[in-house]
Amino acid sequence: MDNAQGLTWRKQASGIWSAKLGSPPELNPLSVTGMKPKLTALERMNTAELPFSLEEIETERTSGGWMLRIPLTQHEQVYGFGLQFMKMNHRGRTRYLRVNSDPKQDTGESHAPVPFYVTDRGYGLLINTARIVTVHCGSTVRRGERSEGEARDRNSDSHWKATPDSGKIEILLPMEGAEIVLFAGETMLDVVRRYNLFSGGGTLPPRWGLGFWHRVPTGYDSSDVIREALEFRERGIPCDVIGLEPGWHSKSYPVTFDWSPERFPNPAEFMKTMEKMGFRVNLWEHPYVSPEAEGYEDVAGLSGNYSVWGGAAPDYSLPEVQDWYSGLHERKHADIGIAGYKLDECDGSELTGHSWMFPAHARFPSGYDGEQMRQLYGLLLQQLTSGLFRRRNRRTYGLVRASNAGAAPLPYVLYSDLYDHRQFVRALCNSSFSGLLWTPEVRSAANAEDWVRRMQTVCFSPLAMLNAWGDGTKPWSYPEAEPIVRRYIKLRMRLIPYLYSVFAQYDAEGTPPFLAMPLIPDRGPARRKNTEGRGGTVPDTAEGAYGRSGGDLWDDQYMIGGSLLVAPMFAGETSRKVYLPEGVWYGLETGERWTGGQAIHIQASLDRIPVFVRDGAVLPLMPALPAVPRAGERVPLDIYHFGESPGRFLLYEDDGETFDYEQGDCAWRTLEVRKRDDGTFAGSVSGHPDPKASGYESFRWHFAQTRLTMDD
Amino acid sequence: MDNAQGLTWRKQASGIWSAKLGSPPELNPLSVTGMKPKLTALERMNTAELPFSLEEIETERTSGGWMLRIPLTQHEQVYGFGLQFMKMNHRGRTRYLRVNSDPKQDTGESHAPVPFYVTDRGYGLLINTARIVTVHCGSTVRRGERSEGEARDRNSDSHWKATPDSGKIEILLPMEGAEIVLFAGETMLDVVRRYNLFSGGGTLPPRWGLGFWHRVPTGYDSSDVIREALEFRERGIPCDVIGLEPGWHSKSYPVTFDWSPERFPNPAEFMKTMEKMGFRVNLWEHPYVSPEAEGYEDVAGLSGNYSVWGGAAPDYSLPEVQDWYSGLHERKHADIGIAGYKLDECDGSELTGHSWMFPAHARFPSGYDGEQMRQLYGLLLQQLTSGLFRRRNRRTYGLVRASNAGAAPLPYVLYSDLYDHRQFVRALCNSSFSGLLWTPEVRSAANAEDWVRRMQTVCFSPLAMLNAWGDGTKPWSYPEAEPIVRRYIKLRMRLIPYLYSVFAQYDAEGTPPFLAMPLIPDRGPARRKNTEGRGGTVPDTAEGAYGRSGGDLWDDQYMIGGSLLVAPMFAGETSRKVYLPEGVWYGLETGERWTGGQAIHIQASLDRIPVFVRDGAVLPLMPALPAVPRAGERVPLDIYHFGESPGRFLLYEDDGETFDYEQGDCAWRTLEVRKRDDGTFAGSVSGHPDPKASGYESFRWHFAQTRLTMDD
Structure with a gap:
């Protein structure tokens, strides 16, 4: 049963290592998609090392399959596992990653339970297998290991909690084994980008x-x-x-x-x-x-x-x-x-x-x-x-x-x-x-x-x-x-x-177009360094903005690209709290100015969904046509620049319908807003449009805005 | 993978056969309880045969373990699997029998998921294993088998249903195998009694x-x-x-x-x-x-x-x-x-x-x-x-x-x-x-x-x-x-x-003291023979009393022993439907007379829980003492006879506290109500009290009652 086995790790790309445990079958998720890692984009990323040495990963044969044991630090937070409805941070949970149409309990089962996680210590791990994987995200404590002996008394101790402090993530792999892939990153976002680029890059929809x-x-x-x-x-x-x-x-x-x-x-x-x-x-x-x-x-x-x-x-x-x-x-x-x-x-x-x-x-x-x-x-x-x-x-x-x-x-x-x-x-x-x-x-x-x-x-x-x-x-x-x-x-x-350009970056750089808050770089007071990690940031779950009762790491708001933060309202509510990352923000439709790095309390009548724009954001907008332009059709572009800081945006153009962009039939143009010495702003558009693109016939600039002023 | 294997069946007692598949480990539920089957009581039961031949049971090796395939007829209903909250009849469901403290979904998981089921075709099956078993209760259909080709069109066919007509119960056993035990019975109640007696008989509480x-x-x-x-x-x-x-x-x-x-x-x-x-x-x-x-x-x-x-x-x-x-x-x-x-x-x-x-x-x-x-x-x-x-x-x-x-x-x-x-x-x-x-x-x-x-x-x-x-x-x-x-x-x-005597029959005969309705012998119009079965009765789920919408086989009422039927009320309700098995019934506290073999609609104010007594029932009642008598203490007994028919009840007595009853220190006394030629009733108590029993110092008879007349 104990038959521990050394894993042989191969470097797949900068910051990506893989190893095989057992004799995994040929059919697995990556064999099905058949995509090639985007090696050029991966090479362009900052180098990164894993936060632990590969020798610290233990393997063990159990009666049910192979077990993989990964170091877990005290405050480390665990995200991912694909489509999950009940929790964002899986620390302390056991995830049973079975495809299941009825994800009504917090078991890990879901329509799309991906055996990939990322932690704020700065790494991610993928089990590339077609079988069900169980991941104990710090929900298990082996006797004699770190937290052993921290027994408390629920009778009288208000600090007693059901979930233990564990020093390991334990992953139960199928009997036949599986491929394991590790991803490093200076930030969680970088880890996720590596995972996406390794998968072949994000999709660019028509x-x-x-x-x-x-x-x-x-x-x-x-x-x-x-x-x-x-x-x-x-x-x-x-x-x-x-x-x-x-x-x-x-x-x-x-x-x-x-x-x-x-x-x-x-x-x-x-x-x-x-x-x-x-x-x-x-x-x-x-x-x-x-x-x-x-x-x-x-x-x-x-x-x-x-x-x-x-x-x-x-x-x-x-x-x-x-x-x-x-x-x-x-x-x-x-x-x-x-x-x-x-x-x-x-x-x-x-x-x-x-x-x-x-x-x-x-x-x-x-x-x-x-x-x-x-x-x-x-x-x-x-x-x-x-x-x-x-x-x-x-x-x-x-x-x-x-x-x-x-x-x-x-x-x-x-x-x-x-x-x-x-x-x-x-x-x-x-x-x-x-x-x-x-x-x-x-x-x-x-x-x-x-x-x-x-x-x-x-x-x-x-x-x-x-x-x-x-x-x-x-x-x-x-x-x-x-x-x-x-x-x-x-x-x-x-x-x-804006959306199309943000998706193009998903394809090119692996950056998700829609982002959960823990992926957003932020050194505001509501976050602190993971003291045992190296470079990742971690929300403080015990106090401060992240500690609001009943909440879970701002899992009710998200960003679209780097400029827009969306905080949906739910029926029955007229106000809510929103965490704004550090910097200055504007209400997209209200023009209210907010200082980030903190949670704010906002009112929102039924006719408004709270959306916030970063100071310095450059948002390209087109007319509200009955349908999007076909390939080659050109429309005027309104470029909204927000607030007091200069800014830039990478505008992506192609025909919008074919794969010709993969052969270079596309254009990345920089929309740049500079601040003149007199405090006024000037805008420029770099590069040339792609001739086949359904691009833009004109550029109208709106500088130093605090809200969208277009007609409703 | 296909490596089918013949099972060698051994007769364990009349109507009970067992076989081993694979090489099961020594630790299993029956090894833990360590109880001996009650062979004498088993021998006293009617003989019974299985509704299919043992050769019809198929085994197969799969990638996940052993598979057992049992014939399933078209209208066969499947009950059991231990403590289940969501369903009574498991036909068409897949049961994953894992011990789990959060049985909030209808998966089969529960605090006490017993790998035993009984069907109305007149047999029961136990997998005696310490491992998790998955039972497909007609939720799987192999291509080429009975129901193949019954494809319907949900677009237009109102008979379309998600659950298929399957011809097999399929059971996934652990890789190492397990013991399988089959129980026959003329009725489902007999099957359950065999299972209980094979387990060592029911408990007799103090x-x-x-x-x-x-x-x-x-x-x-x-x-x-x-x-x-x-x-x-x-x-x-x-x-x-x-x-x-x-x-x-x-x-x-x-x-x-x-x-x-x-x-x-x-x-x-x-x-x-x-x-x-x-x-x-x-x-x-x-x-x-x-x-x-x-x-x-x-x-x-x-x-x-x-x-x-x-x-x-x-x-x-x-x-x-x-x-x-x-x-x-x-x-x-x-x-x-x-x-x-x-x-x-x-x-x-x-x-x-x-x-x-x-x-x-x-x-x-x-x-x-x-x-x-x-x-x-x-x-x-x-x-x-x-x-x-x-x-x-x-x-x-x-x-x-x-x-x-x-x-x-x-x-x-x-x-x-x-x-x-x-x-x-x-x-x-x-x-x-x-x-x-x-x-x-x-x-x-x-x-x-x-x-x-x-x-x-x-x-x-x-x-x-x-x-x-x-x-x-x-x-x-x-x-x-x-x-x-x-x-x-x-x-x-x-x-x-009454309760204590009913529990004593659980111990002696394996008859559950509390019984779900499908265990009650009944040939009323609301039930019909399972046309493909042999002797079991089956509720008609498609029409009649058992077809009420949203209901499930009268899983909201039950019997205590053979005489009392309890139909709890739930907050918010002032009336409910109750199915009364064939015969005449009386409201225990209301005295209302009802004809059974049908569903009735009753009103119940908050001060009453609807409880019904069979015509001819003989209910022994003792005073409402602050606590039950200790061993040797004797109390007077009031014997209530209900209705128009003669009747009898087996009154059990022992010291109420020790195991001396197992050595014969107990008494079964028959409380018998006969009808005289003039239409009046006479009562008799057979046998002698056990000298150590906390028995009864006097017997007061109340004949032909329609309700309990004792003081509140």
Whole structure:
């Protein structure tokens, strides 16, 4: 049992080391995405060393598999593990990283439980495995180790706490072993950037993906869809993507992948109409194949030995299955202009009334089992569908309900059947630690206030979407709230030059476009150095701004790029606390000036979501068009400079739709605001536009602003 | 992987067969309890065969362990799996049977997840293992098997459902294998009786255990306890047991097992006072040993290699540890008259703020690991503490928060930190399928109505207890409700001759004292034969009485013995539906006459819990004394006969405190009511009282009653 084994570490790039424990199988998250690390970008980063020596990592054989033991210091905080709804800092918790559609308890299970974490001591660790991993984040204490003997008395000791002080993170790896990858970084952000670049860099969505999305109700036919799309134009509400939900298929549980002849008798004609109206179309589907699907007979033999909803669960790791799936999707969808997919139900559930998924003991023709396939199903489908568009030199952007490690380069955003607004914001924050994107999609609301608060949040998220599949809501469903909702959907459209540039940095530098607060460099009084760490900053959980009762490390606010801080409001609230990192900040719409490095208390009426802009920020904004410009279309740019300090912004341009940017067909232009000796400001734009880009025909500068002065 | 293996089945007793798969380790639930099957009682049962041939059971090696596949018919219902809060019928679910303190989702995890189920086709199956077992109760469908090809279309088919029609129960056993035991039975009740008798028969609590229990608040000292106990006597509220909570120990998290010198300076004196006042004392404790406990140095070396709350987690499977624990408990507790324990925290949790338990990969000196120890910890402690009293020839009755298979003979009742009243009733029902007992303990309440409804329920449960450890509530905490609460605590006391006899049948015949409705023989119109089964009855879930929307097989009502049916009310309700099995029934307190074999709708004001008595029932009741009689004390008996039919009841008597009944020092006397030719009734008592019994000095007959007419 004790059979400890030395790990042989190989340096993969500056600040990245890997080792293999046991004899891991060939199928794993990184083998599925098949991406190459972005070595050039990695080389450009600051060098960094691990905060401990590699010899301090212990391994041990246990009855259940391999155990890995990593040093953990006293105040060290642990973040990551993919999409997590309940906690941001996992210190003291045990995380059971199983793909599961019902993440209603704080176990670590989730739609996208990534076996990657980062700590504020300045390192990250990835277990590259298709199996379920259990991580004890300081929730275990071995007898005879550091904290042994700190027994307290709950009878009388007010300092007694259930969670022990542990000196180790313990990770239970599968019996067959796995690859372990370590990432160093001077800051947590650098660690996360290394992880993202090692995964192949972050995704750069097509520009239309950053517009507004609307999913129509289940059972709609083509004329229902066209009528509803038209209403967006008539009401002056921007919208780029219409999503079709169950009902467009001839059969949906299991699926045929083919159009319903009753509801969509002429899909090509339907798509032409949608394109003329300026809409992209996204199709809902799931992985389980109806016996009535084209090619079912062949694919059934290439499927797992358990059915789901009476359909086959294909072995999507097999090239033959991939060819069948891609061929069908190309002929039926991509050839007529479908822009992407919503990949549903690929996570699985065992709960009441929804016990569906092949079991862990299912066997697949590739030799892998149900546990491995379930952990990777979402990743396999993302890879397969995005590859389909890549071969046509078109970018896609879509939705997926399951993911895993290495997903940063995949153009997919996670969602869930859960619907707690606070959890949705926490999930958005947490996703930034592990190369994931999350949409706090709006479906319905308890009342107009809840509706507005949710719509405001989603407009400041990776995918701004109303998903009306079940409720049939529209942006104008609450007439009294329609003006507010329209204003924020328009503001979303205006922000696209900023958002798109921020995503381009995700691709190029690995910097998450949306960032949880612990990733933000800050030396304000509310933070202090991790005394045992080296360079990471750590919030003080015991007192000060981070100690507010019931809170958890400001998991209800986040940043978009380096300039915008979003602090969503929740129904029932008229005020909230916001932590502003050091420096000076302005209310984006209120113009109020705030000094950062502290928590502030703000009021916010229903017509405002609190968004803050850094002093010196340079925000490029475009007009609130009905839809984003197509490749080559040019629009005027308004450049807002905020506050008293000079500043700069790297504006990214390309055609917004293809992969030509990878061959250099793109431009990074610096928007620079200098302060003249007389105290006035001057702006300049460096470089030249990319000729194919859907770029900007003019630049209008607005210096020293304290709020957005554009029309509502 | 496919390496199927023939099982070699051995007949263990009439209607019981066992086989071993793989090479199971020696430690398992049945090895821990160490009980001998009650062969004589088993031989007295009707013979029964399995509803399928043993050859139909398939085994298969999978990547995760061994798989067992059992035939499942189309309408077969699956019950059991120990303490379950969310569901009664597990058909279509996947049960992950891990011991877990946070059973808030319907996964199968629970304080006492027993790997035993029974189906209405007339058989039961036990996996006798210390490892976590996963059971797919018809939630998996292999391609090519029965239901393959039944794909439906959720778009348009209202019959679409998420849960498939499966032809197999699939059970994932641990890699090392396990013993499998099959039980046949003409009815589900017979299957459960076989399981209980095979486990060693049901527990017979000391008679005082069936009285009222009160647990005092944490931190109380000896005079606080005495004062509170006295108040019960002063207010005329019966009470037999006072439970001490955290605070009586010198240290409690981890524990010393020794008295606090501040709060209990003279435990022996305290115990004498309590005894004089007629109270038994029960001590709260948990398994994790404080470094300040006597003998810690020795026991630490015999413990798992992980600490819990800074204390040692002893290997309670080792004789040396058992000796140390027993010795300490005898000297400190049993020698001065402590009557039993509440064994807390032996289940473990990974959730927020309560991440405590040795990990699954912990190693114990016996060679077993953390997974095995966690699954068995509750069982080990039950066995250890009950053995301690058995050696003194005294019965105990206590509380435990974790259990497993084979627990029927152990004198322990389960409880939880959960507090949903409906779930508490469902848990009481579900426990009856797997040899467990559960108390819907009362702690606090949202309001007086909730308080009364919970107090009424607990008075008709295996352990009638107010657990005021955290809230400091008393039976008189809601003054307006005190008369109602007093009346039901008194009724509980009156019912003890009935309850005690019903428990004696649990011991002798394996018949659960509290029974879920599917265990009740009934051929009423609301039930029909399982068309593919042989003799079992099955509720019709699609229509009729069992089809009420939102309901689940009458999991909110239960029977006590063969005569009483309890249908608790929940706060906010003034009426409810009750299913009455075939025959005639009377409202115990209302006298209303009902025809069974159907669901009825009843009204119930706050001062009444709906309890129904069968026509012909013979209920023995004793006076509502302050505490149950001690051994040898004799009280008068009132025998209530209900309705129009003759009837009989087996009255059990013994000393109520020792194990002498096992040597024949007990009496089974038949209370018989005959109908004379003139239509009047006559009663007789067969046999002689046991000379040592705390029996009955007189018998007063009340014939043809329709309600209880005793004073409130």
